[in-house]
Structures are given as C-alpha cells and as structure tokens.
Amino acid sequence: MKKWTLALAGAVIGVIAVLLTVLGNPGNMGFCIACFERDIAGALHLHSAEVVQYMRPEIIGLVLGAFLIAIAKKEFKPQGGSSPVTRFVLGFFVMVGALMFLGCPLRMVLRLGGGDLNAVVGLVGFVAGIGAGVFFLNKGFSLKRTYRQTIAEGAWLPVINVAFFALLVAFPSVLIFSTSGPGASHAPIWISLLAGLVVGAIAQRTRLCMVGGIRDVLLFKDWTLLCGFVAIIVVALIGNLIAGKFLFGFAGQPVAHTDGVWNFLGMTLVGFGSVLLGGCPLRQLILSGEGNADSSISVVGMLLGAAFCHNFKLASSGEGPTANGKIAVIIGLVVVTVIAVVYTFNKKKAKAETPAVPVA
C-alpha cells in the first residue's frame, strides 16, 4: 500500500465526514465510532440517556462495507481465539476513555479538522497512550495467536448489523430515538448507510487505522498509515472552512468539553487500550466485517462499555467530565497496564508449557 493511496483514502473519508455533518450529523461527528456505538446502545434500550439514542446506519454500513469488499476480494476469513475475554475488557475501557474525551480517535481527527483545540490536548494524550503500548509491544506483548474458525463465527457481527438495519427501517417502534440532543441530529438513513458502506470498503482495502498510524511511526519509522490520518485532518479542515463549520478555539465546540487533564487522560486510555487490541475502534469494526471474531468481541465490549458509561454516569457532557468518569478512567488505566504487564512478561512461562503443535 502506497502513501498516496492512504492519503487519497483519508481525503475521501474527510469529505464524506464533513458532508454528513452538513446533512444533519452533530458537529465534527461525520463519524465517531464511540459516539455512534453509544447511540446504538441507547436505541437498543441498553442505557436510558435520552439525548444519545439512535440506530446509527454509519456503523452498520462500516461493518457491511468491509464485509462485502472482503468477500469480493476473497479476504473474508473467519478467525478468532486470541484472548477474547481480555479483548472484551480492553474494548470496554477504550470506550470509557473515548466517552471521557467525547470521541473515538477518528472523531478526534475530525475535531482537529474542525478547529477544536481540545482535540490537540486529546491527541497528545493519545500519542502518550500509544507510546505506552509500543513499549510493551517491544518487550514482547502478545494476546496470543488466532485460529481458523467456522464461517458462522466470522459472520455473526455482519448478520447482527443486517438485523439492526432491518429493525431501523421496518420496525423502528421497537427502538428508542432521541428527540433532542446529539442523538436527534442525523443525516438521512440511506445516505448514512451509503457513507458507512463506502468508508467501510475504503478502510478495509487500505487498512486505515488511527492508532496504527502513530504506532507504526514509533515502532518502525513507517509513515504509510499516518498519511491517511493527516489527510483526513487536512481535508476536513478545508471542508469545514467551505461549509462554514470551522470554529477555532477551546470553548463552545460541538459535543466537547474543555477539561484538559481529562481530555488528555481519556485519550491516553484509548491509545493504550487500542494498541493492545491491534487497532482503533474503527479498525475493530472493519476487522469484524472481515470475519475476525476477536474484533467482534471487542466491538461488543465497546457497546456494553458505552451502556455502562451512561448508566453509571461515567460519560462526559458538554459541561465536562463527571466524578464517576474520572474514577473509571483511572481504573481503566490500571486494568490496561495490568493486562499489558501480564501478557508481556508471563509469556515465557506460557511458551514452555504449550507444545508448538496443539495436541488433539
């Protein structure tokens, strides 16, 4: 994959993201994997925060777009078994960190392109978290290998997303939809779905990943994936200027708060947890579409994490972070560090115990 391919992919995603905000999505939220999974958790009655409930077709599209292109390119490959429960826990705490900051790494990039300086603080925390993860990767961190699985195991998440879309268009009355707040702001259903499908396919082909970009620079001095990251910022910036949605500064930013310490720590948790998972929340959705059962479990962890965040008042709002949220982020940082230590330094013992060829 060439650098310019990644840059082009990032540019297309930047344009689509700005268009989605013009067509009704909340500010700087053409895409936000964390916010949208949180909205889906709300639509499914998993939490009852009235302002953030909607079955976001972008998420459905991302998974199905990756699924369809993976089938077409013969890259659909059901696999799993690489420490699934640990991945569930990591997904859970990545969501806790993202909802402290109010955005996944992709939305952080879009916020940068919208002139939101709080996202600069988030970015510094994000890089710090990735740095911590890279330290453990260099020491030999591994969640162990995956194994080939049945087609059903790899197809569940795409199937579930088809079911979600069927509920949205055919039986919307069983879901809950916000009547005010970010959950009530959305582009038309079919446009959102199409946007998700296109971006899902692009992300599958290019392996675009917000965490991978910075990680590869730190690990290998490889700037390829980062080109996509930078292209999204540049194009979103131009797009926001043209659309009249560019707002430079800290205060008054859409769906954001100005508490620097917690913006930093929230994204530290997201960066650290995501490196251990092998990719950002967007990448987990794309891998789920490719049949990766471990990523599917991570996505379920994020969905449930989002529900917990609102049921236990861990998520921030425009007014700032909550006391519960701060405690949860600290717990998350501790848990992720323990996971990193255990899967880095316990490996030699495990290797000696496990035969190279699995015994039937």
Next chain:
Amino acid sequence: MAQIIDACGRSCPEPVLMTKKALESHEARYEVLVDNNTARQNVTRFAKSAGYTVGVTEEADLFRLVLTKS
C-alpha cells in the same frame, strides 16, 4: 538453511515485530510464514526497508515470504 519465522495466526504488528527481531541476527536469508494479507504487506514493506528483496509464494493456508539480502 534459512531461519523460519512462523507468524501464522498473529495479527499486526506482531509479524513485523517478530521479523524485526529475527533480522537482528543479520543472515542473508529468512523465511516468514504469515496467514493474512495485511501481515504479508506489512512484513514485505518492512523487509524492503531493511534492505531485503521479498519473494512470495501462496500455499494452502499461508503465505511464505522469502527474504533475501539484496
């Protein structure tokens, strides 16, 4: 006999890290086994940047990457 690095079942960046570590022994030839396209591309890109030419053969369930010092 080339050193064989079995990175099957590993997701990125692990195959690249395993290759990077192996390359520290500075041999003229290595074989890396991976089972997904992402790992194939990433290991290939890394090996090229480290001054190796990469030949790929596709086998039943894996890619065999042959790295030769160029």
